[in-house]
Amino acid sequence: MEYRKFDNHYVVRIDKGEEFIAKITELCKIENIKLGSISALGATDKVVIGLYDTEEKFYHKTELTGSMEITSLIGNISTKNDEVYLHCHINVCDKNMQVFGGHLNECHISATCEVIITKIDGCVERLEDPTIGLNLYKFN
Numbered sequence: 001m002e003y004r005k006f007d008n009h010y011v012v013r014i015d016k017g018e019e020f021i022a023k024i025t026e027l028c029k030i031e032n033i034k035l036g037s038i039s040a041l042g043a044t045d046k047v048v049i050g051l052y053d054t055e056e057k058f059y060h061k062t063e064l065t066g067s068m069e070i071t072s073l074i075g076n077i078s079t080k081n082d083e084v085y086l087h088c089h090i091n092v093c094d095k096n097m098q099v100f101g102g103h104l105n106e107c108h109i110s111a112t113c114e115v116i117i118t119k120i121d122g123c124v125e126r127l128e129d130p131t132i133g134l135n136l137y138k139f140n
Contacts, residue, residue, distance in 0.1 A: 009117065016111055020106075039073065043069055044107050
Protein backbone atom coordinates (compact mmCIF):
# COMPACT_ATOMS: atom_id res chain seq x y z
CA MET A 1 0.00 0.00 0.00
CA GLU A 2 1.11 3.51 -0.79
CA TYR A 3 -0.73 6.79 -0.29
CA ARG A 4 -0.50 10.56 -0.37
CA LYS A 5 -2.42 13.10 1.69
CA PHE A 6 -3.99 16.24 0.21
CA ASP A 7 -5.66 18.37 2.90
CA ASN A 8 -8.37 16.02 4.30
CA HIS A 9 -8.18 13.61 1.37
CA TYR A 10 -6.04 10.51 0.94
CA VAL A 11 -5.28 8.93 -2.44
CA VAL A 12 -4.37 5.29 -1.79
CA ARG A 13 -3.08 2.40 -3.88
CA ILE A 14 -3.53 -1.09 -2.45
CA ASP A 15 -1.30 -3.63 -4.17
CA LYS A 16 -1.70 -7.17 -5.44
CA GLY A 17 -1.93 -9.69 -2.61
CA GLU A 18 -3.03 -7.18 0.01
CA GLU A 19 -6.37 -7.33 1.79
CA PHE A 20 -8.52 -4.18 1.57
CA ILE A 21 -10.03 -4.03 5.09
CA ALA A 22 -6.67 -4.71 6.77
CA LYS A 23 -4.85 -2.04 4.74
CA ILE A 24 -7.47 0.67 5.19
CA THR A 25 -7.64 -0.07 8.92
CA GLU A 26 -3.83 0.21 9.07
CA LEU A 27 -3.90 3.56 7.25
CA CYS A 28 -6.60 4.92 9.56
CA LYS A 29 -4.50 4.00 12.60
CA ILE A 30 -1.33 5.56 11.14
CA GLU A 31 -3.10 8.79 10.12
CA ASN A 32 -5.47 8.91 13.13
CA ILE A 33 -8.59 8.89 10.93
CA LYS A 34 -11.60 8.38 13.20
CA LEU A 35 -14.36 9.56 10.85
CA GLY A 36 -14.61 9.64 7.08
CA SER A 37 -15.81 8.18 3.81
CA ILE A 38 -14.26 5.67 1.39
CA SER A 39 -14.69 5.09 -2.34
CA ALA A 40 -12.69 2.61 -4.39
CA LEU A 41 -12.41 0.48 -7.52
CA GLY A 42 -9.98 -2.12 -8.76
CA ALA A 43 -9.64 -5.88 -9.15
CA THR A 44 -9.98 -8.84 -6.80
CA ASP A 45 -9.71 -12.61 -6.96
CA LYS A 46 -11.31 -13.36 -3.59
CA VAL A 47 -14.05 -11.45 -1.83
CA VAL A 48 -16.29 -12.32 1.10
CA ILE A 49 -19.61 -10.47 1.10
CA GLY A 50 -22.55 -10.62 3.43
CA LEU A 51 -26.20 -9.91 3.85
CA TYR A 52 -27.61 -9.10 7.27
CA ASP A 53 -30.90 -10.83 8.03
CA THR A 54 -32.76 -8.48 10.37
CA GLU A 55 -35.12 -11.20 11.60
CA GLU A 56 -32.39 -13.75 12.37
CA LYS A 57 -29.91 -11.02 13.44
CA PHE A 58 -27.25 -12.88 11.48
CA TYR A 59 -24.86 -12.10 8.61
CA HIS A 60 -25.05 -14.64 5.80
CA LYS A 61 -21.61 -14.72 4.15
CA THR A 62 -20.64 -15.76 0.63
CA GLU A 63 -17.09 -16.21 -0.65
CA LEU A 64 -16.48 -15.49 -4.33
CA THR A 65 -13.24 -16.43 -6.11
CA GLY A 66 -11.84 -15.88 -9.59
CA SER A 67 -11.08 -12.78 -11.63
CA MET A 68 -13.46 -9.96 -10.73
CA GLU A 69 -13.62 -6.22 -11.24
CA ILE A 70 -14.48 -4.08 -8.24
CA THR A 71 -17.11 -1.94 -9.92
CA SER A 72 -18.00 -0.01 -6.77
CA LEU A 73 -16.76 -0.03 -3.21
CA ILE A 74 -18.14 2.54 -0.78
CA GLY A 75 -17.92 2.83 2.95
CA ASN A 76 -17.51 4.89 6.05
CA ILE A 77 -15.04 5.15 8.89
CA SER A 78 -16.06 5.52 12.53
CA THR A 79 -14.95 4.03 15.84
CA LYS A 80 -16.17 1.38 18.24
CA ASN A 81 -14.57 1.27 21.70
CA ASP A 82 -12.20 3.94 20.34
CA GLU A 83 -10.89 1.53 17.66
CA VAL A 84 -11.19 1.98 13.88
CA TYR A 85 -14.51 0.62 12.60
CA LEU A 86 -15.03 0.28 8.85
CA HIS A 87 -18.45 -0.28 7.29
CA CYS A 88 -18.13 -1.01 3.57
CA HIS A 89 -20.27 -2.40 0.76
CA ILE A 90 -18.94 -3.73 -2.54
CA ASN A 91 -20.12 -4.66 -6.02
CA VAL A 92 -17.97 -6.95 -8.17
CA CYS A 93 -18.50 -8.42 -11.62
CA ASP A 94 -17.17 -11.67 -13.04
CA LYS A 95 -16.04 -12.47 -16.61
CA ASN A 96 -19.70 -12.90 -17.64
CA MET A 97 -20.45 -9.38 -16.37
CA GLN A 98 -22.64 -10.84 -13.65
CA VAL A 99 -22.67 -8.47 -10.66
CA PHE A 100 -22.63 -9.52 -7.01
CA GLY A 101 -22.74 -7.21 -4.03
CA GLY A 102 -23.19 -6.90 -0.32
CA HIS A 103 -21.55 -5.99 2.95
CA LEU A 104 -17.77 -6.30 2.61
CA ASN A 105 -16.00 -8.70 4.98
CA GLU A 106 -12.80 -9.40 2.98
CA CYS A 107 -11.38 -8.32 -0.36
CA HIS A 108 -8.04 -9.65 -1.63
CA ILE A 109 -6.57 -7.47 -4.35
CA SER A 110 -5.50 -9.28 -7.53
CA ALA A 111 -4.00 -6.35 -9.48
CA THR A 112 -4.56 -2.97 -7.81
CA CYS A 113 -7.18 -1.04 -5.90
CA GLU A 114 -7.49 2.75 -6.14
CA VAL A 115 -9.03 4.36 -3.07
CA ILE A 116 -10.07 7.87 -2.10
CA ILE A 117 -10.61 8.56 1.60
CA THR A 118 -12.12 11.80 2.84
CA LYS A 119 -11.30 12.47 6.48
CA ILE A 120 -13.93 14.31 8.52
CA ASP A 121 -12.68 16.19 11.56
CA GLY A 122 -14.36 14.62 14.57
CA CYS A 123 -15.35 11.23 15.88
CA VAL A 124 -18.57 9.21 15.87
CA GLU A 125 -18.58 6.13 18.06
CA ARG A 126 -20.67 3.00 17.44
CA LEU A 127 -22.66 1.06 19.99
CA GLU A 128 -24.36 -2.30 19.56
CA ASP A 129 -28.15 -2.02 19.42
CA PRO A 130 -29.46 -5.31 20.88
CA THR A 131 -32.91 -4.90 19.32
CA ILE A 132 -31.45 -4.73 15.79
CA GLY A 133 -28.20 -6.60 16.39
CA LEU A 134 -26.01 -4.06 14.60
CA ASN A 135 -23.41 -1.52 15.69
CA LEU A 136 -25.14 1.83 15.14
CA TYR A 137 -23.85 5.40 15.21
CA LYS A 138 -24.04 6.78 18.75
CA PHE A 139 -24.48 10.55 18.97
CA ASN A 140 -23.84 12.30 22.27
